[in-house]
Amino acid sequence: MPALDYLKSSSQRSLKSVRSPKRFKRAKKGLSKEVVLAISRSKKEPQWMTDFRLECLDLFYKIPLPSFGPDLSALDFDELIYYASPEEMKGYATRWEDVPDSVKETFERLGIPQAEREVLAGAGAQYDSLNAYHKLKETWGKMGVIFEDMDQALKHYPELVKKYFMKGVPPRDHKFAALHGAVWSGGTFLYVPKGVQIKDPLQAYFRMNTKAMGQFEHSVIVVEDGASAHYIEGCSAPKYNATSLHAGCVEIFVKPHAKMRYSSVENWSLNTYNLNTKRAIVEEEGTMEWVSGNLGSGRTMLYPCSILKGRGARADHWGVAIAGKDQVQDIGSKVIHAAPETTSTVLSKSISKQGGVAVYRGLLQVNKGAKNSKASMRCDGLILDNQSRGDTIPTLRVNEKNVSIAHEATVGKISEEQLFYLRSRGLSEEEALAMIVNGFIEPVVRALPLEYAVEMNRLIAL
Amino acid sequence: MVNLSAFKGARSTSFQFEVSKKSTLEIVDDVLLKERTIEIHVGAGAELHWQSFQSSVSKFPSNIKKRFILDSNAKLVLFEGGKGGSKFHEEIEVVLKGAGAECTTEMLFSADGVQESTVLFFAHHYGKNTKSIVRLKGTLSGKSRGVFKGFIRAHSGSFGMQGSLEEHVLLLSEDCRLETIPGLEIQHSEVGVFHSAKIEHVDEEKLFYLQSRGLSTEQAIELIVQGFFEDSFRLLKSSKPKSFALSL
Numbered sequence: 186m187p188a189l190d191y192l193k194s195s196s197q198r199s200l201k202s203v204r205s206p207k208r209f210k211r212a213k214k215g216l217s218k219e220v221v222l223a224i225s226r227s228k229k230e231p232q233w234m235t236d237f238r239l240e241c242l243d244l245f246y247k248i249p250l251p252s253f254g255p256d257l258s259a260l261d262f263d264e265l266i267y268y269a270s271p272e273e274m275k276g277y278a279t280r281w282e283d284v285p286d287s288v289k290e291t292f293e294r295l296g297i298p299q300a301e302r303e304v305l306a307g308a309g310a311q312y313d314s315l316n317a318y319h320k321l322k323e324t325w326g327k328m329g330v331i332f333e334d335m336d337q338a339l340k341h342y343p344e345l346v347k348k349y350f351m352k353g354v355p356p357r358d359h360k361f362a363a364l365h366g367a368v369w370s371g372g373t374f375l376y377v378p379k380g381v382q383i384k385d386p387l388q389a390y391f392r393m394n395t396k397a398m399g400q401f402e403h404s405v406i407v408v409e410d411g412a413s414a415h416y417i418e419g420c421s422a423p424k425y426n427a428t429s430l431h432a433g434c435v436e437i438f439v440k441p442h443a444k445m446r447y448s449s450v451e452n453w454s455l456n457t458y459n460l461n462t463k464r465a466i467v468e469e470e471g472t473m474e475w476v477s478g479n480l481g482s483g484r485t486m487l488y489p490c491s492i493l494k495g496r497g498a499r500a501d502h503w504g505v506a507i508a509g510k511d512q513v514q515d516i517g518s519k520v521i522h523a524a525p526e527t528t529s530t531v532l533s534k535s536i537s538k539q540g541g542v543a544v545y546r547g548l549l550q551v552n553k554g555a556k557n558s559k560a561s562m563r564c565d566g567l568i569l570d571n572q573s574r575g576d577t578i579p580t581l582r583v584n585e586k587n588v589s590i591a592h593e594a595t596v597g598k599i600s601e602e603q604l605f606y607l608r609s610r611g612l613s614e615e616e617a618l619a620m621i622v623n624g625f626i627e628p629v630v631r632a633l634p635l636e637y638a639v640e641m642n643r644l645i646a647l
Numbered sequence: 648m649v650n651l652s653a654f655k656g657a658r659s660t661s662f663q664f665e666v667s668k669k670s671t672l673e674i675v676d677d678v679l680l681k682e683r684t685i686e687i688h689v690g691a692g693a694e695l696h697w698q699s700f701q702s703s704v705s706k707f708p709s710n711i712k713k714r715f716i717l718d719s720n721a722k723l724v725l726f727e728g729g730k731g732g733s734k735f736h737e738e739i740e741v742v743l744k745g746a747g748a749e750c751t752t753e754m755l756f757s758a759d760g761v762q763e764s765t766v767l768f769f770a771h772h773y774g775k776n777t778k779s780i781v782r783l784k785g786t787l788s789g790k791s792r793g794v795f796k797g798f799i800r801a802h803s804g805s806f807g808m809q810g811s812l813e814e815h816v817l818l819l820s821e822d823c824r825l826e827t828i829p830g831l832e833i834q835h836s837e838v839g840v841f842h843s844a845k846i847e848h849v850d851e852e853k854l855f856y857l858q859s860r861g862l863s864t865e866q867a868i869e870l871i872v873q874g875f876f877e878d879s880f881r882l883l884k885s886s887k888p889k890s891f892a893l894s895l
Contacts, residue, residue, distance in 0.1 A: 568836035571803070577831040583846050584825075586818045592829070592844040598836040 215263040218242060221367050224268045228336050228370070231343060241356040241366030248360040254546070255484045255513040260458050265399040265430055267368040311371045311391045311402055325383055331376035332387060335403050338374030346374065349405050353436035353464045361432040361460045365401050369434065372402035377412040377443075386415040386448075391433070399430040406437045406445065408471075413444040419452075429457045431482075437465035439473050441495060446474040448633055452481040455511055459485040469495030469524075476632045477504040479514055488546065490519035493527035493555075502531045503629040508541030508573070517547035517579070518562075522555040522588075533564040534626045537573035547579040549590065556587045566596040567625050569618075666693040666721075674698065686714045689721040691745060701729040701737075708734035719745025719774065725752040726879075729766070730759075738767040743777035743805075753879045754783045758791035758823075765794040770812075772805040783814045784879055786872055787823035795827040799840060806837035814844040817875050819868065 213220065221242050225235040250257055308320055321332035331342065339346050356366035373389050391402055408414055418435075431453055439445045445465065453459050459482035465473040475489045491500030502518035514537075520529040535543035545564040566575035577594045599621050607617035623630075665688040666672045673696040689695045701709065715723055729735055735758065741750045750770065758764035764787075770779040779799060787793045799810040814829050829842045849871055857867035 566831075566833070568833060568838070571806075571835040571837065573836065575831075575833045577842070578828065579830075579844075581827045581829075581844055581846065582825070583816075583818065583827075586821050586823065586848045588818075588846065588848065590844070590846040592842075594829070594831060594842050596831050596833045596840040597838055 214266055216242075216245075216265070216267060216364075216368070220267055224368060224370060227268075228339075230339065233347065234339065237351075238367050238369075241363045244356050244363035245360060245367055248357075248363055250360055251486070254486050254515045254544075255542075257458065257460075257484065260428060260430065262364075264428070267399050267401070268370055269398055308388045308390075311389065311400075321387075322385075325381075328381050329378040330381060330383065331374060333374045335372035335374050335405070336370070338405075342374070342376075345376065345407075346405065349407060349436060349438060350403075351434070351436070353438065353466050354434050354462050358462070362434065362462050365403065365432050365434045365462070368399065369401045369403040371400075372404040372433070373406075373416075374404070375406045375414065375416060377406075377408045377414045379409040380411045381409075382411075382413040383415070386417050388417040388419070390419045391431075400433065401431075402433045404433070404435045406435070406447070408437070408439050408443040408445045410440045411442045412440070415446040415448070418447070418449040429454070430460065431457055432460045432462075434461070435463040437463075437473065439465055439467040439471035439498075441469040441471060443468075444472040444474075446476065447489075448476040450478040450480065450633070451485075451487075454481060455483045457482045459487060461487050463487070463489040465489075465491045465500070467491055467493050467495065467498040467500060470497040471495060472499045473501070474632075475500075475502045475504070475518070476629070477502075477516075478629075478633060479504070479506040479516055481512075483511055483513070485512075485514045485516060487515075488517045488519050488548075490521070491529065492521045492523060493529065493558075494523050496524045497526045498524060499527065500529045502529070502533070503632045504533045505626045505629045506533070506535040506543050506545075508535070508537040508543040510539040510541060513542045513544070515542075515544040515546055517545050519548040520550070520560065521548075522551040522558040522560065522585075525554065525556040525558065527555055527558045529558075529560045529562075531560075531562040531564070532628060534629055535564070535566045535575060536569065536622060536626070537566070537575050538569040540570075540572040542574045542576070544576040545579065545594070548582070549579065549592070550582040551585045551588050551590070553584045555585050558585065558588045560588070560590045562590075562592040564594045565625070566594075567622065568596065568598055569622075663687070666690055666695050668692055670694075672696070676700070681709050683709075683711045683713075685712070687716070689715060689717045689723055689748075691718040692720045693718075694722040694724075696724045698726045699728065701727075701735075709736065711737045712740075713738070714740045714742070715750070716742045716744055717748035717750065717777075720747040721745060722748070723750040723752075725750065726755075727752070728755040729764070730757045733762060735762065735764045735766075737765070738769075740769045740771070741779065742771045742773065743779060743808075744773050745777075746774040747776050748774050749778045750780070752779070752781045754781070754785075755876055755879055756783075756785040756793070756795075758785070758787050758789075758793055760789045760791060762789070762791045763794075764791065766796070768797045768812075770799045770810060772799070772801045772808040772810065774805060774808075776807040777805060778809045779811070781810075781812045782879065783812075784816070784876060786817045786819055786875070787825055788819035790820070790822040792824045793826070795825075796830070797828075797842070798830045798832065799842070800832040801834055801838050801840065803834045806835065808838050808840075810838070810840040810842075812842040814842075815875075816844075816846045817872065818846065818848045819872070 221238050225238055351366055354362050356363040437445055451459060467473045473491050479485055493500055500520055506514040506516045508514040518531045533545050535545060537543040543566060549560050549562055551558055564577050568575045575596045579592060581592060603621055604617050607620060663686040668690040669692040671694040676699040717723055729737055754766060756764055756766055768781055781797060783795055783797055785793055795814055797812045799812050801808050812829055814827055816825055827844055829844050831840050831842055833840060849868055853871055854867050857870060
């Protein structure tokens, strides 16, 4: 039986709110060498990539599951589908009109209307394993900016992709990085040439539509000397009974004096395991900003990492996590100061409610020689009821004397005084609670693009 | 007041005792032992002041484990000072079992040479309205390595608990290494918990000021280190800490 077969999508009809494509091209269930080879063949990849995928598969079998964080024992790798795309989607479109109607409708219903693209420098939309749409405004294309679907970038810019692909996140890092290397599909390749400062943000939206699906998009962003860019990522999936896995990978290379902001709002359905890996390598005087909103997924393990490699490099991490019923949000930031005069700030806000568990698990490491580095880490947790839980487990590792490091964390409930004050001004209890919660996360939400900030505020509404 | 001098000369000790209801006990523990396991039950309304000064000059490792169980309204004032030994390992666990139990802890450590100093502190809050205040201060010099791990755990039902954990480390040499993990595990919302960690080196300005007043670099650093530990001694009644502080 061929590894890629064609199946009628009768099972897809449980998704009532969004019309699904009728037929799917997808890999057979489970993980094997055959599946990996079939994915590589279907993309007509160069031999080095096929070999790389197989090496990663070997590593995946060797590396154990993480010994920390939420329980992943229910994740059955043999029950997942590692590659799927609507049959009617033949490659990605560069004109919105050319996107298959069923796929287009899904994205429009998710609030990615055509009008939104007017304010973006570029936009991409990935549906299951493949990009449905990818477009960069002509102005930026003329300046040498590359904004491509990852599969296409591998064909069009093989040397450039080879130079950076999984160099920031090596597959040996952990089990899911190895899995990702074996079955990755789709994602974005963004290359901003020297000195080009893209004023408007670029956006990609990821949708996992197939039941029991694994999505493994790979994004590589290279911001050359003195250049700057802002990339926004949004994620969602419909609700099925079967478990899904999202193990994407983002690698960002911030060259000297460059600036990069990566904003993401993840709102996967509750049956999704979100085990994403994001890492930036920041060179001299470069700046990396991570803005993250983690709202969905049943189990999340996500620790965006900045490696400050060059003198004077800087990283800012802002994150909000909301853990509701049946959710474990195990999130945090990793910052490694590997050069002198590097600076980092981490601000993390978490809210747990209805029995949810929010965990901040961070790492702040100062390597020997990273003199005069400064780091500050702040994580605050708000627990809204007695069934919920909030943990804070930061690790601070310092191997250099001349540093200044400060860390603070608080965990608590909504103050009765604040509630009383707002209620005495005529607000109902619900309104008062919503106002306090919004105020609590406001410093992070402020850093998000407006439409996401609005979405987040709406989702948080109690 | 109890002095544990009876244990002098012993290699290790393991004992348990109980501070009975509503009584007050003060213990000064400065007996050097390589192995020590202690479990103390502080009864309802009782108060225990425990001052421990471990100043080992030997090349041998020392391993200390202490567990305090506090009944309702019991109070524990704990002062732990430790230095010396090739490997210094101290683990302290405070179980705040009864409602209204309180624990105030100051832990002071200094590591030098190639010493490895591991200090673990766990506060388990089970009772309602329990309170723990923990301050951990340490200096690292030479090629020493410090691992400081503090945990406050609010178990379900410990409504109204308050916890605070502060870690403050002064790095005195180029080759010292530090790992600190200040953790909080909170299982309900009726809490007020805070923790902070600060890692710094000797302030160049302070050093310059003292040197401009005629002090050598060594004397100036010594004075700064003394100042760093100074406010931790406010908990203590006896004169013992002064001499211990000067030796840190």
